[in-house]
Amino acid sequence: MTIIITSLLFAAILGALLALIIGAAAKAFAVEIDPRIETVTDMLPGANCGGCGYAGCADFAKAIVGETVPPTQCPVSSPEDARRIAEYLGITAEEKEKAVAVVRCSGGRSTTLRSPYNGITDCRSAVVVAGGAKGCDYGCIGFGSCARACPFGAIEIRDGLAVVHPDLCVGCGKCVDTCPKNLIVLVPAFVDVHVYCNSPEKGPVKRKVCKTACIACRKCVKAADSAEQMNIKGFLVETNYSNPPLPDLVEKAGCPTTALRQASRHAAGEYEGVSK
Amino acid sequence: MSDTEPKAVQLPDATRLVVSNSPHIRGNDSISKVMAEVLIALLPAALAAVWFFGLHALRVMALCTLGCIAVEEIWNKCAKRPSSWKDGSAVVTGLLLAMNLSAGAPWWICILGSLLAIGLGKQIFGGLGYNPFNPALVARVALLIGFPQLMTSWVAPQPGAWTALDAMTGATPLGASGAAVATLKDLFIGNVGGCLGETSALALLIGGAFLIVRKRIKWQVPAAFIATVALISGLVHHVNPALTPPAIYHVFAGGLMIGAFFMATDMVTSPMTVNGALIFGVGCGLITSVIRIWGGYPEGVSFSILFMNALTPLIDRYTIGKPFGYIRIKKEAAQ
Amino acid sequence: MSDKPRKFKGGVHPNDSKALSAGKPVQDAPLLDKYTVIIHQNIGAPPELVVKKGDVVKKGDLLAKASGFVSVPLHAPTSGTVSLIDKCPGPACVSVPAVTITADGEDAWGDCLEPIPDWPNTDPAILKQRVADAGIVGMGGAGFPSHVKLSPTKPIDTLILNGAECEPYLTADHRLMLEQAEDVVLGAAILARILGLKTAVIGVEENKPDAIAELKKLAGKYNVTVQSLHVNYPQGAEKQLIYALTGREVPIGGLPMDVGCVVQNVASAAAVAEAVLNGHPSIERITTVTGEPLVNPGNWRFRLGTPVSKAIEMAGGVSVQPAKLLLGGPMMGFAQNTLDVTVMKNTSGILLIPVETASQYTAEPCIRCGRCVEACPMDILPATISQAVENERFDWAAQLNVLACIECGSCSYICPSHRPLNQQFKRAKAEIMAARRKQQKK
DSSP states (O other): OHHHHHHHHHHHHHHHHHHHHHHHHHHHTOOOOOHHHHHHHHHSOOOOOOTTSSSSHHHHHHHHHTTSSOGGGOSSSOHHHHHHHHHHHTOOOOOOOOEEEEEOOOOOTTTBOBOOEESOOSHHHHTTTGGGSBSSSSSOOOSOHHHHHOTTOOEEEETTEEEEOTTTOOOOOHHHHHOTTOOEEEEETTOOEEEOOOOOSOHHHHHHHBTTOOOOOOHHHHHSSSGGGEEEETTEEEEOTTSOOOTTHHHHHTOTTSOEEEHHHHHTTTTTTTOO | OOSSOSOOOOOOOGGGOOEEOSOOSOOSOOHHHHHHHHHHHHHHHHHHHHHHHTHHHHHHHHHHHHHHHHHHHHHHHHTTOOOOGGGSHHHHHHHHHHHTSOTTOOHHHHHHHHIIIIIITTGGGTSTTTOSSOHHHHHHHHHHHHOHHHHTOEEOOOTTOSSOOOEEOOOOTTSTTHHHHOOHHHHHHTOSSSOTTTSOHHHHHHHHHHHHHTTSSOTHHHHHHHHHHHHHHHHHHHHOTTTSOOHHHHHHSTTHHHIIIIITTOTTTSOSSHHHHHHHHHHHHHHHHHHHHHSSSSOOHHHHHHHHHHHHHHHHHHTOOOOTTHHHHHHHHHO | OOSSOBOOSSOBOOOOOTHHHHTSOEEEOOOOSEEEEESOOSSSSOOEEOOOTTOEEOBTOEEEEOOSSSOOOEEOSSSEEEEEEEEEEOTTSSEEEEEEEEEOSOOOBOSOOOOOTTGGGSOHHHHHHHHHHTTOBOTTTTOOBHHHHTSOSSOOOEEEEEEOOOSSSOOHHHHHHHHSHHHHHHHHHHHHHHHTOSOEEEEEETTOHHHHHHHHHHHHHHTEEEEEEOOOBTTTSHHHHHHHHHOOOOOTTOOGGGGTEEEEEHHHHHHHHHHHHTOOOSOEEEEEEEOTTBSSOEEEEEETTOBHHHHHHHTTOBSSOOSEEEESOTTTOEEESOSOOBOOTTOOEEEEEOTTTSOOOOOOOOOOOOHHHHHOTTOOOHHHHHHHHHTTOHHHHHHTTGGGOOOOOHHHHHOTTOOOHHHHHHHHHHHHHHHHHHHHHO
């Protein structure tokens, strides 16, 4: 009996002592936290994707409260969410249009020349060996570094090619930095027509290694409603994102290599095997 | 060469040329080769066990090995991982586990041990290469704590008698009256009661020497381990002979030999650097001696190795050597 | 120096496979009708093109002039017409600019550089300028401009000629030392004069006893010493060679001149002798074409711009499909995916690796056996760095001195788990350097 009482007493005294020390320490070393940070964190999506450039939503909230960044920098929040945060903090938030990522390459395994590769299946590691072992020096390596970086699962690797699903992409831009070939760009989400090629080489050189390269034949430029809708840069055509063409341009132009694609239909895999 | 008449010269097919990083050739070493050599090194000890404990030893070894392979494969199936028993690591774990059991161990102890070794000791951390603790020792210690009676009742050695099975009490040569339990010669040859693998110091030494010659283990680990145990037990015996038997008993009795040569040297769970290996061995020796001499258990090898396993990442981190050309940089910076 | 072979710490002993071509004397490759010369053949700035399409050039004429100090000129490998200036496959599987010369078949020399027969009494600066004008680079593999190494900013007391040729399969330097021993030794003496030294030491691995004997015969005449080296890869790596011969450690991130040494390849030395005595620029080199799949492996003297397909044809083609085509040796060479790549100043070997011995990388886990730690000649911890890279912790990798890695591949060679360590380190180095450049810009 005495043993039980002693041990209970001992435990109780020990507990009380520790509680006292912890309590004193909490008072002595207390860190002031702006309560608004917590509120703002709650108003953010909580995905901790890092798309804003900060280490998670709480860190971003700290930056917003410190007024160094606007709440619209969160690529996931809707404009309403951002406005609500801005209202709560009493700051003004500029409207930001939604962006999506586009991988400017259509050279899948079946359409591009590729050598058998043996090594780390990661684009940034593969690129130090023979530039990714592709026939085209500029195209998608297809080992999915971008897909792994995407916090929203919006990038699929299909037939050795990274394909963005525009409906899942929130435009956070995390993939942009991971691509060693700098293939990924953020574009306004409402534009659906893109040129899926990034090679500045001459047409015949490109065609030799890739069936779906843009050969700058200008068909799309001519078919567009106005000439400014598609820009020609060297041997490559580009959508003019400040004056974009309508989605029906793809049908009208009849791109011979299918480098000109609608993002939504590209994601659905509708162009596979179409190239002549 | 005139006999090679204008035959069309054949060029390689460029589209089938594999692109990869250098080096483009490599040594013919592989994980299964490493494991095979460990198994070869364990062979003398296994044969000694069969000689002293008969077919019962064989039964325990077979049960543990097959058990480990089975657990590994079932786990791989469930985790949807490719089959991996062929790399031999599960076989090694199984055999080492058997070496840590008594010849009289019931079948369910062997199976439970396999489950603990492969499941709790290895696969739960992600499989080969990721386990922080030696799997066979995890199983042994778990069984020792769970079934202390079963795990410390040995079978008397009966050289050459194939089927006899005489239980004997748990007197150990590591007790204060060590010399009364077994002669030194019996200890060295293995003619004493104990686990399958820890009895014959001779067989273990042969296996250990093989591994050291083949550079599969770092000699620093067993050397530091055994030397530390010998030193401490020798000192304590010198000061107080009633407390513990002489150093030579400590070295040849119990699990020290198998622990030092086969358990502590497990590549995955011991330090990679040479200095780290020394620290690791000394640490194992210290803890073993303390447990053996003053602790509640007669044997402390397993606990000491597991404890040092936990320290391995730390040891590795603090024993990183200076790279080639490093010292000069420092000197120059000082100038 | 004693006759005992010198060695360094670490390293591996791959099967050297040199017997395939070691006994084959160097043959002059027949004149081709077309040469595609890659413009950027050196480390440093690419030379500036001075010819245009349609120009007629003579053998040895300037195609491109050096565009800075760390740059070398490029010369025409034969006489003919510049027919095309376009991109062609480069040694790293990425297209690079190149000049195509359609040969006129005459192979006539143009106005060469003036020979300097009286080199022992010539101003070293003139000799150095000749090395630069002849476009000589490190022909062992790196392609670093030789004249830059000859312009040290720190005091030099030792000139080392690298004849280790530690890469398996390759025998180009071996044949060179055997057949042109005089050129090598002469080159060594000229290089020593440029550096203001009395003597030079030629380091040769002891698996080439005939070459060592040949060099030793001439060594006394030109006051050079020949030192045999232990057979151990990477014995020919600059830092390891210096350590083996002098016991000095080149600091990490430092250069051989930091420890008073200059290292030149033996082939570069022979090219220096050729440039000084005959006035011929660097337009050809000895290259080993070898590998088990080849019908007739051997050593050839190729002009720059010879396509690999032609070289393989000269070696009788292949009897079976090889797994890999490499430029350079099997330990550090570059895998190619086309036969159109051409011979450059630093192409020491064209190697076909059979399917059986080609290394296959797998994702087997590290079992922490520590063999890579033993093998690493730079004394870093490949296994730990690999872990850091796998977790994309490049800061940690940098702390573990991944930048000291010389990419010799010993760790990948020895690894029982067949892990692609070397590739991980290459990536880590690239990422760390990129991050540093970014920081500097800020």
